[in-house]
Amino acid sequence: MKVVKFGGSSLASGVQVEKVYQIVSSDPERKIVVVSAPGKRYADDEKVTDLLISCAERCLKGEDTHDLVDTIVGRYQSIAEELHLADTIIRKVKDDLLSLLASDKTNPSAFIEAVKASGEDNNAKLVAACFKHKGLNAHYVSPKEAGLLVSNEPGNAQVLPESYERLYALRDQPGIIVFPGFFGYNTDGEVVTFSRSGSDITGSILANGVKADLYENFTDVDAVYAVNPHLVSHPREICELTYREMRELSYGGFSVFHDEALIPAFRVGIPVNVKNTNNPEAPGTRIVSERKNTNGPVVGIASDDGFCSIYISKYLMNKEIGFGRKVLCILEDYGLSFEHIPSGIDDMTVILRQSQIDETLEKEITARLIEELHADEVHVEHDLALIMMVGEGMRQKVGTNARASMALANAHINIEMINQGSSETSMMFGVKEAVEDRAVQALYEEFFSTAKV
Ligand SMILES: Nc1ncnc2c1ncn2[C@@H]1O[C@H](COP(=O)(O)OP(=O)(O)O)[C@@H](O)[C@H]1O
Numbered sequence: 393m394k395v396v397k398f399g400g401s402s403l404a405s406g407v408q409v410e411k412v413y414q415i416v417s418s419d420p421e422r423k424i425v426v427v428s429a430p431g432k433r434y435a436d437d438e439k440v441t442d443l444l445i446s447c448a449e450r451c452l453k454g455e456d457t458h459d460l461v462d463t464i465v466g467r468y469q470s471i472a473e474e475l476h477l478a479d480t481i482i483r484k485v486k487d488d489l490l491s492l493l494a495s496d497k498t499n500p501s502a503f504i505e506a507v508k509a510s511g512e513d514n515n516a517k518l519v520a521a522c523f524k525h526k527g528l529n530a531h532y533v534s535p536k537e538a539g540l541l542v543s544n545e546p547g548n549a550q551v552l553p554e555s556y557e558r559l560y561a562l563r564d565q566p567g568i569i570v571f572p573g574f575f576g577y578n579t580d581g582e583v584v585t586f587s588r589s590g591s592d593i594t595g596s597i598l599a600n601g602v603k604a605d606l607y608e609n610f611t612d613v614d615a616v617y618a619v620n621p622h623l624v625s626h627p628r629e630i631c632e633l634t635y636r637e638m639r640e641l642s643y644g645g646f647s648v649f650h651d652e653a654l655i656p657a658f659r660v661g662i663p664v665n666v667k668n669t670n671n672p673e674a675p676g677t678r679i680v681s682e683r684k685n686t687n688g689p690v691v692g693i694a695s696d697d698g699f700c701s702i703y704i705s706k707y708l709m710n711k712e713i714g715f716g717r718k719v720l721c722i723l724e725d726y727g728l729s730f731e732h733i734p735s736g737i738d739d740m741t742v743i744l745r746q747s748q749i750d751e752t753l754e755k756e757i758t759a760r761l762i763e764e765l766h767a768d769e770v771h772v773e774h775d776l777a778l779i780m781m782v783g784e785g786m787r788q789k790v791g792t793n794a795r796a797s798m799a800l801a802n803a804h805i806n807i808e809m810i811n812q813g814s815s816e817t818s819m820m821f822g823v824k825e826a827v828e829d830r831a832v833q834a835l836y837e838e839f840f841s842t843a844k845v
């Protein structure tokens with residue numbers, strides 16, 4: 393049995409949904425189909441999820457939402473029309489959206505969550521109607537009915553372990569199940585969404601729940617490439633990756649697969665296959681527990697921006713018991729999460745997502761670090777990008793760091809910081825955002841150009 397997930401790009405138009413139907417109906421093992429909301433049809437298009445968020449926010453401010461409701465319903469309508477579906481389904485989509493917008497707003501966050509999740513929910517109903525119309529024995533299943541329970545963290549839900557046992561019962565339902573991605577229900581029966589692009593997570597949870605043989609994740613590229621295809625043209629395709637490599641690369645910036653979507657499948661050893669809806673014959677990329685290291689030390693290079701670092705220096709920091717804990721307690725006081733902490737004998741750097749702090753908070757934290765911890769020096773660096781070089785092969789290969797540093801030096805790129813993960817499957821370089829793209833290109837050239845591998 394396979395769980396198959398189709399992303400927003402695979403469901404953006406009637407033509408795309410037709411391809412999805414062909415893929416699902418061509419393999420009887422494809423039993424559970426997880427869908428995202430309709431995504432972008434072209435580069436400047438808007439995702440239905442973004443439209444829904446704007447709509448909910450406007451509604452909370454008491455502003456008019458007629459035009460947005462029309463645009464959102466219009467997206468479903470054009471898909472239904474292309475597929476010659478009866479308009480009853482579109483009337484249901486519109487009624488559902490209008491009743492959600494008219495619902496209780498005393499908890500604004502819960503209101504936004506419900507409106508946001510309707511993108512996937514209505515699309516699952518539409519896709520199920522399309523499959524049925526074409527003669528497939530398919531039906532929509534709600535995450536509530538299936539028992540997909542999640543924590544009450546709006547926009548960042550985590551699956552509750554008891555969900556897995558409940559989801560197992562989906563195996564016994566006859567026909568094809570069309571399941572909306574991106575959200576579950578808290579124990580009070582309210583909708584809570586995963587983080588953005590979280591339909592990948594739903595697919596992985598269902599694959600675990602039903603103990604699928606394979607989780608197929610359909611998107612709009614032939615494979616996971618060794619580097620973001622927007623930075624290097626025709627990058628090398630990756631045939632096989634380990635869960636750990638993919639998690640590091642997804643975290644590092646490969647938006648093709650959500651970093652939180654690896655764990656549920658990994659826990660029960662279900663392989664993941666990333667494939668292209670527009671070219672389903674291509675083998676895609678397989679994510680597995682172990683792979684043979686036949687293709688050099690580095691398997692992929694990812695990057696992400698929007699980081700800042702707090703540099704703290706104090707003589708004899710290494711001997712001061714509890715120094716690190718005290719630093720983290722100060723950050724905790726402000727509800728800040730940190731990403732990495734490279735450290736030396738007398739210094740440490742805490743790397744955070746920049747969006748979490750503003751100038752006032754920055755000054756307050758700096759003052760506390762100096763006053764309470766008697767730090768000799770504290771300064772904050774902004775606008776950093778983190779580049780993750782990932783590969784299980786790095787563990788055995790001597791000199792990878794030196795090669796990377798040299799490649800960056802030759803490209804006149806200053807390395808602000810280096811951190812090697814304890815697993816030795818990743819190496820992280822901090823650079824200024826302004827040189828991020830050039831840095832990734834230089835590293836790609838070093839590790840993937842045919843002349844050097
Ligand atoms: N290393 C990479 N390999 C493949 N695609 C990548 C990579 N890094 C970024 N991407 C981008 O991820 C996109 C697919 O992810 P996404 O737009 O979320 O798809 P979906 O709509 O299927 O969920 C690709 O079109 C590509 O632009």
Ligand SMILES: N[C@@H](CC(=O)OP(=O)(O)O)C(=O)O
Nearest residue numbers: 399400428441588589590591
């Ligand atoms: N529609 C949601 C969830 C999702 O997974 O979408 P996509 O498959 O288009 O990345 C979002 O935009 O975040």
